Amino acid sequence: MFNRLCIIGVGLIGGSIARAARQQGLCNNIVGYGRKLDEQNLKTAKSLGVIDDYTLELDKAVQDVDCVVIATPVASIESIFTQLKPLWSNDAIYTDVGSTKGSVIAAAQKVFGVVPDNLVPAHPIAGAENSGVTASVDDLFLNKRLIITPADNASPEAVQKIQVFWERLGSLVSVMDVQHHDSVLAATSHLPHILAFALVDMLGHKDEQSEIFQYAAGGFKDFTRIASSDPTMWKDICAANKDEIIPLIEQLKGELDKIQRLLETNDSQQLFETFTYAKNARQRFLDQFYNN
Amino acid sequence: MFNRLCIIGVGLIGGSIARAARQQGLCNNIVGYGRKLDEQNLKTAKSLGVIDDYTLELDKAVQDVDCVVIATPVASIESIFTQLKPLWSNDAIYTDVGSTKGSVIAAAQKVFGVVPDNLVPAHPIAGAENSGVTASVDDLFLNKRLIITPADNASPEAVQKIQVFWERLGSLVSVMDVQHHDSVLAATSHLPHILAFALVDMLGHKDEQSEIFQYAAGGFKDFTRIASSDPTMWKDICAANKDEIIPLIEQLKGELDKIQRLLETNDSQQLFETFTYAKNARQRFLDQFYNN
CATH class of the missing domain: 1.10.3660.10 (6-phosphogluconate dehydrogenase C-terminal like domain)
Structure with missing residues (x-):
């Protein structure tokens, strides 16, 4: 489905996406990105085979990728968008996993002026008591609800692709407007x-x-x-x-x-x-x- | 500990008391009491061996018993006391299992004028989703908290005996005043x-x-x-x-x-x-x- 997948934030959710994507054969290569203070966790993710490689440099992380999954906490989304802006590619699709979606749209509008048409916000209604990549599993999303909230200007191809991506990770996908x-x-x-x-x-x-x-x-x-x-x-x-x-x-x-x-x-x-x-x-x- | 035990209301709680009392050898004989509409449940209790016998006549139920456990819903306690009043025996000890204790004391004061000194209210902090004697088990009280709330005039022997009774059913017993x-x-x-x-x-x-x-x-x-x-x-x-x-x-x-x-x-x-x-x-x- 994708050649190269980038996961920003390889914790419970990001790690579980990587595991399920690999198991389902949705990509050939998975690169993880994190901050300096996340390096130990990224090392663990690599040693567990959850990701193929990691980098602390965002430009390298998103180079030649088809899909970027932002799996960081809700509060950091604006900062991530700001860092991604100069690197934003029209050839990739972007999605996230935040529990609130109005804030994601607002952050995108603030950073990009208009919500990029290749960004498809998503919210997997799944979680667990534990956190970090060691808690990640390949069936976290299996038969769990997932809501995608595309903006009005979203590219139908991007929406379709992200919907299928999440469905193949096991989710039951609904499409909904952000406010709802x-x-x-x-x-x-x-x-x-x-x-x-x-x-x-x-x-x-x-x-x-x-x-x-x-x-x-x-x-x-x-x-x-x-x-x-x-x-x-x-x-x-x-x-x-x-x-x-x-x-x-x-x-x-x-x-x-x-x-x-x-x-x-x-x-x-x-x-x-x-x-x-x-x-x-x-x-x-x-x-x-x-x-x- | 007792020769003959009477259980008024042989549901989840009453049935579990009977099972545990028998298992622990706390009595020789257990009689169940209920209303006409409880008869099927009482028959089941007898056929399961939870009680030795049952009756729908309260005077027969409490005849020659050493201990009466009132295991009916909270709201029926005043009515039970009223029916028990002419049959009340100084040779028996009485306890109950209601989730509120002020109401038990108030009902006793209303019916008897003063709380009988051989009544020791109790509240096992234990329960289950299901109800009825078929849901009863012999370890419902095991390692569960139980609070007894004796009135000031309670007989120390009665309090002691009820405390030991509940402890032998497996409970961790605390003594507390009703209001607390x-x-x-x-x-x-x-x-x-x-x-x-x-x-x-x-x-x-x-x-x-x-x-x-x-x-x-x-x-x-x-x-x-x-x-x-x-x-x-x-x-x-x-x-x-x-x-x-x-x-x-x-x-x-x-x-x-x-x-x-x-x-x-x-x-x-x-x-x-x-x-x-x-x-x-x-x-x-x-x-x-x-x-x-």
Whole structure:
């Protein structure tokens, strides 16, 4: 599919893309790029056979490549675009893996003036507790949702090629406009993470005073799992998508107001109906989740 | 330890108590009690060997027993006490398994005038997704926390005996006053359940309009697991402990206000510190959880 693939940022996601691309025979050669401080990780990636070679010089990394995958944290995308600008090639296709897409489009507009027609932003809805290339696997994207958010001026060939690329990595690809992506992910991912962080922040301070955590059980463990996510990554995601997230926080506070009122007025029937609606809605989610 | 044990309500919890008590040789004979509509479940319990016999008549169920375990839903405790009152024996010990304890004490005071000194309320912090005697197991309480909340006038012998009983069923027993129990559980269990129900209620309505659930992933699945809990049981728990829960809902709304303000003011550093505090606090919880 490609002769030479460049991966910028060979961590869990970048490494898993490389592994799957090689396994599926999507390219002949994979070069990794990173900063000086990433060199040890790049060495490991090469020694594991995840990439064929690496370089700390971006001009060498993107030389003669057909496809560039930007797999760095959300917050660094503008800086990466700025470094790529003088090296940008019309003969290559560019994609990324950021969890927020409005920020990618905004960064591209800022750096390039207009979103390049050979850039096709993507978001694989996949991840794992661990990070770094040692955690990468060749089936990270298998049967996982992936959303691509091409701009209006995107080249149909580039969109088509990136869609097929991700499908061959195992993903179930949807095409969506940027705003819809950021709105959906704010609801299904960003808000739950904020809630988990908020609850554990609040209860952690209580625990310091009266040791409540020793009486927390398995339900609490699962509910708070996402509060163990990487704080740096999540502050960046929240900042990048705050326009979508803030109205949802408002709405959730309204929902908590409603439940509080039902408790205060002993409206047992409405409480039951709310909980039942939620239980059924989650079942609807589970049915989809396991039928993917 | 006991000659004859009576279990009122032979479901997941009651059945698991019976299985563990038999396995540990804590009694010679176990009788189950339930209502007419529970008869099929009681038959199953007997055929599985979980109980030796059952009856639908409470006076027969408690005849000559040394210990009565009330393992019915929280909301039925007052009705059970009322039925037990004319049959109450000073030669037996009584315990229960409700998730809220203030409501048990209040029901006892209402029915008996004063909390009987041979009643020792207990709360095993253990459960499972499934319910009914077919889901019962003999190790449900193994290495799980259990809190007993004896009233001031409780007989020290009764407290001691119930403590040893639960310990021999495998539990790690703590003794706590009722108010502290209800305050701790409101924070570690009731509030998280309400949050999960609230979030899924809100997002379920969004999903009906724009199908967001198909893009939700494993993090969402774990975060919302407790929203699949039994609505009847949870409306009763929330109602029974609303005095502890409402101030926590207020506090959580304040916590969400804080995070919203950090987003609005682009206070990335404080956001990072909040998320980091939460991540570390959860690690503290996990360390305790796995060292139990």
